[in-house]
Amino acid sequence: MKTNGRLSLFARCCNRHRILLLLACITILSVYNLSSFFFITQPKPLSKYPYHSTHPPNIRADLNIDSGVLGAYVQERFYDFLNESTYDVPLHSSLLEWNDTVDYYPETLMETNWSHELHLKESIFFVNLQHRCLIDRGVLIRSVSRSQIEMGSTVSDAMIFRNDSRLVSILKECPAIDVYVPESLRGDGYCEDGLAYLRGLNTRLMPRWVFEDSFYDPAVGKIITYFEMCPSTAVVFLNHYWDGFNKLPTWPKEKPIYLMFNAEMYEITPEHLWLSDVVLTKSLDAYRRTTKWFQQNGNPKGTVVFYTRHTTTDVTTLAAQASKIIEKDFNEVRIRHAPGGSHQKNTPAIAKCWMEDPSMPLLEIFVPPEMMRWREFARSPWNLLNHSNYKVYPTRLSAKDFGDVLTHSTFFLCPSAMEGYGHYINQARAAGGVVLTTNAPPMNELVTSSSGFLVSIERRKSDPKQLLGGAYEAPDGLKNSPGIGALVKWENICEAVSRLISDTTPKEREMMSLKVKRQYAFDTNFFLYKMRVLEAFAWDKLAKKLSKES
Structure with missing residues (x-):
């Protein structure tokens, strides 16, 4: 075998060496191909930040759903329906690819008359409270329970003004979650949002002055702030209206941030999501967009995303109260x-x-x-x-x-x-x-x-x-x-x-x-059942924090 008058190197080798040379080439090519396969076909990390699951804990078995009213089968089906995992999009599937359909109102659940669970007196109470939210924009509004409403509590019992002699003792009650609704935000939509949480949680709608003022506490004989009274109470911010409070040196480092946001808002930035401990989504579309965003961009804080649906006051109950059914x-x-x-x-x-x-x-x-x-x-x-x-x-x-x-x-x-x-x-x-x-x-x-x-x-x-x-x-x-x-x-x-x-x-x-x-x-x-879950989640987080500190 000649090439340009000379024997090729391969031809001059003995059979044994030729076999060894072939094996070496095959080995090199195999390693190259395997490494290429690994680096090219394996999923790349989705973000520069680590990803932690956004799932809340599964619905607790002790969540009080009245099976006597719903029936055991409907109760179990409702538990499944409340769980966020029911609605997830797989990690490496995009929202463009994922086209499964969700039955928002399955017949097995809709056979129950859910209207029976909504008390007329309570509905009327929150319609009237919505009206007061729009008028008395600077007032602190606190929760009034269904049983208190049935016992005769009025809208005035929910209103705490700046000069109220009970203000400090009420502020020191420190529920698991407070909701920040500043005076400038109290129009129809945000009052509806705030009152929905007030109905579902034991909470307070906080005006701006509560976060800015100092208060004399006779129990300790000194002036203190809301942040000193309730350093571990979570605060729900509505959309981007944080007003810089989380950046103040007086903001407690351990104070959780909960975010209720509208997915279409132009003002929402990545930092709003990354800085939040909990994100509350009102629609399935918003839930899937939010969880997919965390999958793509990382979840360094371990933010938890809840799918809550939502509610609105029923203004037609006023006609029902006046026995003027149209x-x-x-x-x-x-x-x-x-x-x-x-x-x-x-x-x-x-x-x-x-x-x-x-x-x-x-x-x-x-x-x-x-x-x-x-x-x-x-x-x-x-x-x-x-x-x-x-x-x-x-x-x-x-x-x-x-x-x-x-x-x-x-x-x-x-x-x-x-x-x-x-x-x-x-x-x-x-x-x-x-x-x-x-x-x-x-x-x-x-x-x-x-x-x-x-x-x-x-x-x-x-x-x-x-x-x-x-x-x-x-x-x-x-x-x-x-x-x-x-x-x-x-x-x-x-x-x-x-x-x-x-x-x-x-x-x-x-x-x-x-x-x-x-x-x-x-x-x-x-929504109201999910608020129970959210409140239990917040108390559980607080209990674990206190346990670590003790």
Whole structure:
């Protein structure tokens, strides 16, 4: 064998050496291939930070669910339904890939009448307390239990003013969890959020001055702060409204931070999640986005994520108290829309639908006067306040007026582009309304195709300013996820209204009304049971901390 007149090195070797040389080459190639396989195909670490599970402990067996009322089978099914592990997305699956469907209201659970668990007197109490939260914005509001309400406690018993002689002794009670709701935040939505926790927990809604002031304590004969009184009580912050208290030198190092946040908020940053000991999510979509974000970006603090659902006051109970039950009319379709101060409710698209299609039923739109001047409404048909088939009422509804609208209405149109939760939709559910809303989360978690009408969307929308929106402008955002927003066109709205009119009978609409009201009651019970779990979790953490210190 010659190559350029010379024997090749391989040819000059004896057979034994040739065999050894071949074996060496095979060994080198095998090691290279195996190492390549290991480094290329094995999952890479998801984050520069370590990942610790976000799971809360499993629901305790001693959680008091009345099996005598629910039945043993329903009780066990409800335990499973309360557990976060039921809803998890696998570690290495993205939200784009994971398309399992969840039955939010399974028949096995919905056969129980959950409305029986909601006491009318208690519901009326919290409607009145919501009203006081909006008026007396600087007051500390403390929990009043169901039994205390039944015994005759009033809304005034929950209100603790700055000059109250009992203030220091009440502050020193130190529950497991307090909720920070500053005066500037006490509008409709955040008062609803705060009172939901007040109903489910033994807690206090804290105004800003409680965290800033010092108080003379006669028991110790000196001036002390709230942080010195309750150094281990967790504080629930709502969204990004922390007001820098966690950065103060007076903030106790051991004081837990709990975060209730809306996934669509632009102001939420990675630090809000990383600094929290507990994150409370109100929708399944928010729960999955949050837990997936921790999987992708690390969980160095061991933050625990709870899926709690949520609740809203039922303003129609005031009519029930006055024995003025209004029968709903399921025959004549007359639709109402009240966006409040939000530009995410697709109000211009609604008006466009009614302008384009004169066959649409009567629509009444209630909007604050200032919304008429918003730039995004300037090119919409707002100048015609009284069109042939719709009327616009430029007025700001009080809580009582809004309650009257809900009580006297049957059909509600709420095709939101996005929601943090959807208090308006939930209040319409509580009123037993037939609701038309967007077929995207969290709206379609509150209203299903069997309990209302889902408005089709053109596509999901991602925003670079939303941490959990799938297209965050900085590296630490949620990746491989659908957008949070939903694009709804006026044609989609018209199509859903047409289905309501042509595809259902009055009896079917009445059945939807009964079903959606029962679903509201179920979600409220779900939330209240999860608050028991959350409170037990907080006390357990505190007990373990004290045990270590002793």
